[in-house]
Amino acid sequence: MKGNEAIAEAAIRCGADGYFGYPITPQSEVMEKLMELQPWNSTGMVVLQAESETASINMLYGGAGCGKRVMTSSSSPGISLMQEGLSYMAGAELPCLVVNVVRGGPGLGTIQPSQSDYFQSVKGGGHGDYKLIVLAPASVQEMADFVELGFDLAFKYRNPAMILSDGMIGQMMEKVELKPQQKRWTDEEVAQMHPWATTGKPESRDYNIITSVELDSEAHEKFNHRLQVKYRELEEKEVRFETTDVDDADYLIVAYGSSARISAAAIEILREKGIKVGLLRPITLYPFPTKEIQRLGAKMKGILSVEMSSGQMVEDVRLAVEGKVKVEHFGRYGGVVHSPDEVAEALEQKLIGG
Amino acid sequence: MAEITEDIKVAENIVHKKSSVLTDKVMHYCPGCSHGVVHKLLAEVIEEMGIQDKTIGVAPVGCSVFIYNYLAIDWQEAAHGRAPALGTAISRLRPDRYVVTYQGDGDLAAIGTAETIHACNRGENMVMIFINNGIYGMTGGQMAPTTLEGMKASTCPFGRDPKTDGNPLKITEIVAQLPGTNFVTRQAVHTAAAVRRTKKAIRKAFEKQKDKTGTSFVEVVSTCNSGWKMNPVDSNNWMEENMFPFYPLGDIKDV
Numbered sequence: 001m002k003g004n005e006a007i008a009e010a011a012i013r014c015g016a017d018g019y020f021g022y023p024i025t026p027q028s029e030v031m032e033k034l035m036e037l038q039p040w041n042s043t044g045m046v047v048l049q050a051e052s053e054t055a056s057i058n059m060l061y062g063g064a065g066c067g068k069r070v071m072t073s074s075s076s077p078g079i080s081l082m083q084e085g086l087s088y089m090a091g092a093e094l095p096c097l098v099v100n101v102v103r104g105g106p107g108l109g110t111i112q113p114s115q116s117d118y119f120q121s122v123k124g125g126g127h128g129d130y131k132l133i134v135l136a137p138a139s140v141q142e143m144a145d146f147v148e149l150g151f152d153l154a155f156k157y158r159n160p161a162m163i164l165s166d167g168m169i170g171q172m173m174e175k176v177e178l179k180p181q182q183k184r185w186t187d188e189e190v191a192q193m194h195p196w197a198t199t200g201k202p203e204s205r206d207y208n209i210i211t212s213v214e215l216d217s218e219a220h221e222k223f224n225h226r227l228q229v230k231y232r233e234l235e236e237k238e239v240r241f242e243t244t245d246v247d248d249a250d251y252l253i254v255a256y257g258s259s260a261r262i263s264a265a266a267i268e269i270l271r272e273k274g275i276k277v278g279l280l281r282p283i284t285l286y287p288f289p290t291k292e293i294q295r296l297g298a299k300m301k302g303i304l305s306v307e308m309s310s311g312q313m314v315e316d317v318r319l320a321v322e323g324k325v326k327v328e329h330f331g332r333y334g335g336v337v338h339s340p341d342e343v344a345e346a347l348e349q350k351l352i353g354g
Numbered sequence: 355m356a357e358i359t360e361d362i363k364v365a366e367n368i369v370h371k372k373s374s375v376l377t378d379k380v381m382h383y384c385p386g387c388s389h390g391v392v393h394k395l396l397a398e399v400i401e402e403m404g405i406q407d408k409t410i411g412v413a414p415v416g417c418s419v420f421i422y423n424y425l426a427i428d429w430q431e432a433a434h435g436r437a438p439a440l441g442t443a444i445s446r447l448r449p450d451r452y453v454v455t456y457q458g459d460g461d462l463a464a465i466g467t468a469e470t471i472h473a474c475n476r477g478e479n480m481v482m483i484f485i486n487n488g489i490y491g492m493t494g495g496q497m498a499p500t501t502l503e504g505m506k507a508s509t510c511p512f513g514r515d516p517k518t519d520g521n522p523l524k525i526t527e528i529v530a531q532l533p534g535t536n537f538v539t540r541q542a543v544h545t546a547a548a549v550r551r552t553k554k555a556i557r558k559a560f561e562k563q564k565d566k567t568g569t570s571f572v573e574v575v576s577t578c579n580s581g582w583k584m585n586p587v588d589s590n591n592w593m594e595e596n597m598f599p600f601y602p603l604g605d606i607k608d609v
């Protein structure tokens with residue numbers, strides 16, 4: 001099935017409570033599939049087409065505030081509209097899952113795949129000091145698997161999580177193994193598991209407030225400290241990545257999502273030529289595999305950050321190796337997908353030929 | 355004296371008491387502001403219906419952002435204008451709960467117009483309370499979508515000129531035309547009688563929610579003494595003379 005359809009199937013099966021979205025290419029199949037599957041008849045999951053992405057993200061706020069597992073999906077321009085809401089959710093410490101099937105920008109841009117929303121996703125995106133938990137799938141299987149993982153991490157850390165995909169993985173057809181249907185949490189379970197949620201104030205507890213406003217700046221600084229502690233814990237415990245062919249490598253490619261697949265093919269071409277290249281594929285873009293890049297980087301003659309952007313993740317790769325290794329960027333962008341040959345050639349030119 | 359006081363403190367003599375849904379926090383509103391009165395009415399209705407444990411409130415951005423400090427129900431504080439979107443999800447995911455949003459005119463009828471119209475048009479099962487004071491109170495008296503023609507505000511210091519500033523918006527009449535609303539009314543809280551009528555309207559809006567037949571919308575035409583730069587008595591008079599002709603009180607829709 002298509003990557004976008006896998007998101008829909010996985011959402012129902014993992015027991016999601018609600019999906020709120022607004023159509024935009026190249027991800028409209030997510031909501032179309034959900035509407036076709038009518039999960040409200042099977043699991044009771046709510047699916048609603050909202051009037052805008054602004055409304056969708058604020059519906060997520062309302063649902064998450066009740067302790068429900070709620071999600072949305074969109075593509076770049078729609079995700080831009082959601083930034084205020086995401087900042088509010090991070091500020092109110094609300095869990096949710098947002099899927100961004102990235103297309104080329106800026107502006108209305110193109111409907112073709114891109115990875116140019118990296119900065120927006122991993123550096124916060126909206127106003128204030130906050131982070132999203134960002135997962136980068138490189139296959140249709142991972143599109144499906146990361147729905148549950150995203151919800152789990154979002155609830156564990158009470159923070160919005162994002163699946164940062166792209167038009168290629170969203171539209172691509174691959175075989176997927178779907179998990180068996182899990183039960184949705186009952187209202188009683190929610191009240192027990194998430195005592196912070198607004199579920200209606202029983203006699204037994206004080207009333208709950210979901211908010212992000214604090215006018216006392218000292219108190220607000222304290223709250224911000226608490227957020228930072230959470231982010232340090234995420235960086236400590238939740239970094240996920242995959243490496244291939246790195247043990248004997250002289251050069252390293254760092255690439256996520258579609259670019260990781262293309263880079264794997266490029267590495268085969270280069271190895272046939274006798275150039276030993278390995279791949280590090282970040283699975284979590286935030287938290288970023290900084291330490292591993294630093295460790296591997298120490299053994300490399302050069303690193304190439306391959307991404308369908310003008311060079312965004314490359315900044316984090318550079319920060320990881322702190323100038324000790326040459327780091328270059330390669331990528332086609334604006335909706336153009338690079339070929340394995342182009343990646344191989346770029347590595348030779350930028351890291352060896354020069 | 356003390357004995358006498360104790361003597362008269364018997365159940366049959368009590369004509370009014372503070373609602374148990376109101377907290378002990380001192381309200382931050384300016385003297386004469388309508389927000390406090392409407393908070394009190396909302397608390398009384400929730401108490402009298404016995405639904406404190408079943409009600410989830412959504413607070414706006416505006417002067418009433420801290421309404422959650424004053425009413426002891428579960429609250430969510432929304433981004434500016436987005437309360438109806440939050441309310442939509444809450445009421446769909448918790449159809450066993452009463453959902454009430456509480457918004458000012460800037461929140462509900464300017465930045466949040468789309469959310470207001472679409473929630474009401476879908477007929478989301480919630481009570482929407484709309485405080486129309488014709489001005490942006492919280493940010494210091496700027497022009498609101500409901501500011502009257504000729505009325506002064508800090509961003510129309512010579513009075514609202516429809517030619518350049520646009521016209522005042524009767525959002526409540528628009529909402530009444532939408533098939534999703536089951537009760538739309540406009541009230542005020544400037545006299546004891548008006549306060550009683552507003553309480554009745556809020557009660558009715560909540561009662562309507564029992565049948566799950568759509569959105570129940572209560573506008574309260576209100577004063578903003580600081581924003582209008584008038585004392586409470588003058589504000590009430592000014593409201594009667596200027597606001598009521600343009601925003602006439604009474605039920606607009608009841609189905």
Ligand SMILES: Cc1ncc(C[n+]2csc(CCOP(=O)(O)OP(=O)(O)O)c2C)c(N)n1
Pocket residue numbers: 415416417418434457458459460461462485487489490491492493498578
């Ligand atoms: C996105 C955004 N824009 C602007 C503001 C600033 N702001 C806060 S309250 C407000 C107006 C509130 O007026 P109204 O809704 O009429 O409520 P009142 O304060 O009069 O009760 C504005 C513009 C904000 N908080 N967020």
